[in-house]
Amino acid sequence: MSKTLTSLVYYSRNRILGSPELVFQEVHRILEVSRINNARVGVTGALLFNSGCFAQVLEGPQEAVEATFERIQRDDRHGEVSLMSVGPIADRCFTNWSMAFVGASQVDADRFGGIAGESGFDPNRMTGDRVHAMLYNLTLEEEQAT
Ligand code: FAD
Numbered sequence: 001m002s003k004t005l006t007s008l009v010y011y012s013r014n015r016i017l018g019s020p021e022l023v024f025q026e027v028h029r030i031l032e033v034s035r036i037n038n039a040r041v042g043v044t045g046a047l048l049f050n051s052g053c054f055a056q057v058l059e060g061p062q063e064a065v066e067a068t069f070e071r072i073q074r075d076d077r078h079g080e081v082s083l084m085s086v087g088p089i090a091d092r093c094f095t096n097w098s099m100a101f102v103g104a105s106q107v108d109a110d111r112f113g114g115i116a117g118e119s120g121f122d123p124n125r126m127t128g129d130r131v132h133a134m135l136y137n138l139t140l141e142e143e144q145a146t
Contacts, residue, residue, distance in 0.1 A: 046100035085128025
């Protein structure tokens with residue numbers, strides 16, 4: 001397996017239907033499976049769910065990140081999956097997280113709403129670096145709060 005570390009950022013639209021409680025239950029099921037699978041193949045990262053959208057950072061060995069993203073793209077629980085950035089990295093940013101989760105708090109909602117609002121919710125106008133930085137900062141804040 002290649003030792004090159006890769007980071008990938010994408011954005012997608014939620015397709016899970018039902019009440020907010022049911023949607024959050026399904027998102028938590030996604031997280032449970034993700035944490036098990038990612039830990040197995042050395043993938044770390046963060047997932048944001050908010051305002052009907054997902055944004056996710058995946059980092060790890062290139063082949064593992066690509067295989068994980070292939071599965072994610074085929075998942076009917078979201079759609080319009082837009083790759084925002086992908087490329088080699090020297091070091092991981094989410095070392096402690098097989099998949100951190102942000103998006104449940106009002107602070108997260110406001111921060112994501114601000115970035116998404118500026119771009120008119122057009123993923124093509126949101127940069128991967130900006131979304132990566134937002135997920136990194138929110139994850140650090142959650143880590144410090146616990
Ligand atoms: P199986 O569990 O065998 O499922 C077969 C197919 O059905 C797959 O296409 C799967 O995507 C889809 N599927 C599974 N459950 C449901 C369901 N309840 N409703 C609709 N379709 C379903 N997986 C990771 O391993 N790591 C991640 O970081 C990760 N992040 C994700 C982020 C988002 C926003 C979403 C929506 C999914 C994410 N997943 C992640 C889940 C991923 O898409 C796969 O479901 C999971 O990896 C299991 O893959 P599998 O091929 O073993 O699928």
